[in-house]
Amino acid sequence: xxxxxxxxxxxxxxxxxxxxxxxxxxxxxxxxxxxxxxxxxxxxxxxxxxxxxxxxxxxxxxxxxxxxxxxxxxxxxxxxxxxxxxxxxxxxxxxxxxxxxxxxxxxxxxxxxxxxxxxxxxxxxxxxxxxxxxxxxxxxxxxxxxxxxxxxxxxxxxxxxxxxxxxxxxxxxxxxxxxxxxxxxxxxxxxxxxxxxxxx
Amino acid sequence: xxxxxxxxxxxxxxxxxxxxxxxxxxxxxxxxxxxxxxxxxxxxxxxxxxxxxxxxxxxxxxxxxxxxxxxxxxxxxxxxxxxxxxxxxxxxxxxxxxxxxxxxxxxxxxxxxxxxxxxxxxxxxxxxxxxxxxxxxxxxxxxxxxxxxxxxxxxxxxxxxxxxxxxxxxxxxxxxxxxxxxxxxxxxxxxxxxxxxxxxxxxxxxxxxxxxxxxxxxxxxxxxxxxxxxxxxxx
Numbered sequence: 492x493x494x495x496x497x498x499x500x501x502x503x504x505x506x507x508x509x510x511x512x513x514x515x516x517x518x519x520x521x522x523x524x525x526x527x528x529x530x531x532x533x534x535x536x537x538x539x540x541x542x543x544x545x546x547x548x549x550x551x552x553x554x555x556x557x558x559x560x561x562x563x564x565x566x567x568x569x570x571x572x573x574x575x576x577x578x579x580x581x582x583x584x585x586x587x588x589x590x591x592x593x594x595x596x597x598x599x600x601x602x603x604x605x606x607x608x609x610x611x612x613x614x615x616x617x618x619x620x621x622x623x624x625x626x627x628x629x630x631x632x633x634x635x636x637x638x639x640x641x642x643x644x645x646x647x648x649x650x651x652x653x654x655x656x657x658x659x660x661x662x663x664x665x666x667x668x669x670x671x672x673x674x675x676x677x678x679x680x681x682x683x684x685x686x687x688x689x690x691x
Numbered sequence: 692x693x694x695x696x697x698x699x700x701x702x703x704x705x706x707x708x709x710x711x712x713x714x715x716x717x718x719x720x721x722x723x724x725x726x727x728x729x730x731x732x733x734x735x736x737x738x739x740x741x742x743x744x745x746x747x748x749x750x751x752x753x754x755x756x757x758x759x760x761x762x763x764x765x766x767x768x769x770x771x772x773x774x775x776x777x778x779x780x781x782x783x784x785x786x787x788x789x790x791x792x793x794x795x796x797x798x799x800x801x802x803x804x805x806x807x808x809x810x811x812x813x814x815x816x817x818x819x820x821x822x823x824x825x826x827x828x829x830x831x832x833x834x835x836x837x838x839x840x841x842x843x844x845x846x847x848x849x850x851x852x853x854x855x856x857x858x859x860x861x862x863x864x865x866x867x868x869x870x871x872x873x874x875x876x877x878x879x880x881x882x883x884x885x886x887x888x889x890x891x892x893x894x895x896x897x898x899x900x901x902x903x904x905x906x907x908x909x910x911x912x913x914x915x916x917x918x919x920x921x922x923x924x925x926x
Contacts, residue, residue, distance in 0.1 A: 668875060673807055674868030677800045681876050 494521045495613045498535055500546040501574060502527050506595070510545060510574075513606060520610050529554060533561060541569055542613045545593065548575040552585075563587055570609060624666045630684060632659040636672060637679035694722045697740055704743050706899055710768045711736060732757045738910055739765065743902045748909070759831035759918075762911045763824045769903055770816045777899075778809055781892050788885045794878040801872055808865040812900075815862055819907070823855055827915045834918040839926055847923060852915040856908060866897040 497514050499522055501507040511522045524535045529550045536544065551573055554562065562571070566588075573589045578596055593605060625633065635645040642660065646653040669675050679685045694717050698704050708715075717725050726733035735757035741748045785802050792798050826846060833843045870890055880886045 668871040669868050670864040671868050673804050673865060674872060677804060677868075677872055678876055680800060681797060681872075 495542045495610045497522045497543045498524045498541045500526050543570045545572040548573040629663050634684050637676045637685050694725045701744050707739050742906050759827050784889050788882050830918050847919050852912050863897050863900050866893050
């Protein structure tokens with residue numbers, strides 16, 4: 492089972508370390524990066540498969556408009572938790588940016604529950620990805636196969652050799668447990684890889 | 692060996708027993724005895740049972756002890772059982788399952804796949820019934836009669852049995868896919884028990900068809916190929 496990756500952006504060493512400990516205690520989570528300020532935040536978000544970012548609320552608030560937009564753009568992949576030092580802290584128009592508030596004053600059970608909820612949410616996501624298990628390339632090939640293209644045509648379309656196409660097809664069949672083109676068509680429709688009207 | 696013991700080692704062989712028109716309730720009688728009573732060639736019967744029990748079984752000894760006509764007669768009966776019983780039976784159950792199913796659209800896709808398979812299978816069976824079997828029987832006739840008419844010579848040269856082996860495709864993959872789709876990818880059906888029965892039926896049919904293909908490839912074809920060789924040598 493894959494782990495849910497966290498990144499922590501928090502200037503205080505004590506608070507940061509505390510968070511790292513809480514998260515690393517969970518069986519299916521790991522903190523990939525701890526950073527003190529938001530300067531290298533985006534690089535880290537893009538580089539790693541970060542699922543959850545816990546960010547100091549003041550730092551979040553002080554992001555430029557461009558940076559906020561950038562963050563909103565990658566939001567579908569990353570869950571943003573705002574870490575607030577005060578109980579009353581609130582920012583205007585923050586709903587778009589922030590998925591969840593976490594306060595320093597919260598009790599142990601409340602904090603642990605929030606962390607666990609986030610993990611289980613993404614754990615099921617990654618589980619589904621694992622069961623499908625197809626790479627992006629394989630999904631492209633599967634789509635072409637399902638739409639009725641021959642291996643030769645698929646090779647030309649994707650600028651790869653027919654031999655590579657055959658290897659991909661073998662791997663798709665092995666991973667999915669489906670041997671025939673008709674079976675793959677149904678799989679592709681069920682998983683919305685192709686629409687019914689796209690069929691040749 | 693007792694027939695009951697042979698059958699109970701692998702219940703799939705019950706299909707074979709039925710195709711030889713042997714009725715159940717054979718008590719402790721030996722295979723030979725039952726075959727005698729039903730006027731079935733015991734060597735051939737055992738050959739078929741062996742082919743069902745062991746995928747790697749390759750007959751050698753008994754090749755001459757039963758005729759191509761006998762094999763073909765059995766194979767034709769098997770084809771009939773697929774066309775008249777087994778496929779319609781599964782089809783009916785699929786229809787029943789689809790009836791009132793809340794995921795009818797998705798399940799319908801698999802129903803279509805089964806229909807596709809059925810058509811492919813029937814085409815395949817008809818091709819064998821109309822082309823391959825008559826050819827095999829005519830080769831045997833020429834072989835036994837000692838005469839090689841020009842038409843037979845021509846037939847051997849145009850489409851020998853070895854070509855049949857090459858063209859004999861594995862069409863059972865679709866059945867396998869239907870099972871995979873139900874088990875892994877399709878949304879649940881309302882009539883789950885019925886679905887389980889269908890899955891078992893499909894998997895039994897798949898293995899029965901594989902055994903059937905093996906008899907064609909390992910019992911019928913080698914015998915015909917041997918006769919072709921000897922016939923050509925005579926000319």
